[in-house]
Amino acid sequence: MAKQRGVWLKVAEFAGRWFAVLVLLGGLAGMLVPDQAAKLSEYVPVLLGVIMFGMGLTLRASDFALVLRRPHAVLIGLLAQFTIMPLTAWGIGSLFGFTGMLLVGMILVGASPGGTASNVIVYFARGDVALSVTLTSVATLIAPVLTPLLVLWLAGSDLPVGFGDLFASILQVVLLPIVAGVLLRSVAGRFVVRVLPYLPLVSSAGILLVVAAVVGANADVIATSGALLVLAVIAHNGAGLLLGYTAGRLTGLGESSSRAVSVEVGMQNSGLAASLATTHFAPLAALPAALFSVWHNVSGSLLATYWARRSEREPAAENR
Template identity: 75%
Template structure:
């Protein structure tokens, strides 16, 4: 006899299903009540740490075994992640005339690892979930070294902060919480399995708060000259999705793996970029990350829907 879901579980399922719309609404709310939303910026690093801890709870040591079984697919995804996105961020931002804090913000987003929602999007789009989880996990573990190095390389002349400070921040808000989550999953698996269905509620609430806070803090800039930045974010995300897919196709990965690489490259951990920007740079630097948080969840959800429908249409033909 099936057990009845409680209201909290139903709310968590709703949050996971309507993630893109909820993040969009959070951005609108940041514009409507900018002063109240901006007051939440101090909590951005803490919120990201909580989200990363939740991600750690979903992982097992076996999730990293794919690195040994399919090293070429993992290496391709990581190279695309840390080459395509940083360079296209710098190229698009420069081509559109962005400079100073906004260009640094674009590079920060491009230099971040894959987004926390990417695994869900890959699952919904009938992609290779195991590859997606591995790429997200390994890229996040590499982020303390690669993200500061890429940011300093592409935007070094505009940075008031060095490699060490960025490295320390990423270790504190990303690496340590994830490791703590993995360890707790290993030691208290039954308890963690019981709370896993509720984690989407925590992640969605955290990302919504980050987006609302950053957009509220930059509401004046966004309303006066935000269209160019919105265009830059859309082009950046689109380039990542397309180039990730093409790179996986050139490497002759199957359709499900191509979808996973595409999403992992195109969807960034914009929460991390917003956290670093909030902690170390001017508030304006976090604006590209906030807009990316909104847009990449919308585009990812749309792409997943298209892929899922194609997969469903192809199933009768294979029978």
């Protein structure tokens, strides 16, 4: 039994370390076997719920205490999260000439809270991990209200879905699983602590399947106009990383806190965007989210490597 646990632990560590590559392989699988991968689309909300439940297991009450101790930093991060990404999504999508479901998909990504992998990226980047965890948690908790409002505002009031439908979906696939995870940890903490090392495997598998499903359902579109959409996604992610860092520095946050804000803003919960798109809109609206899932893990890993090496050369940079 101990030997089996050791094997699974190594698999989980591998999944966490090579998360970006695994997600990329998921996209490749979607292109190679699109019909089979597309069949997974109906399970996207369930997969996201499982991922969010795992996120809830990692949270403790202390993760929210930072709101009271450092409200300025938390407020700056949240304002940057829910202004920079939605507005740049609309601006870049319009600039690239996207209309209909593609533009809706860009806005869905922009209006989502921070991504589940952002905390790990901030850790590797020598950033403020406590601030990162707090921003991810609080942004996710307020997303049921802010995300539908932003989508309906920027994508247009004539969308085939209302605030109540989007609100209910986010409650079901995000908020309720997170609350369930937090409650389980509060009553069975010892058990949860033992399974925490295996959670990267669950998250990686879930996102891999989501990306494969969405890419498979849109394989024809990717083959014809995928390059332009990839450029738009790269520009959106890059704008979030750059403007998030800039917002932190301009408002007086230190280097490590600004790194955390940068990653939180630039890395989105694209799984949520994909779930909302497949549930309420069309498979095409989920395509920006799938591409974002692949790219933001690659760009985040590259940025974390750069910042980590910079910190090694300039140890004082983290505290300035």
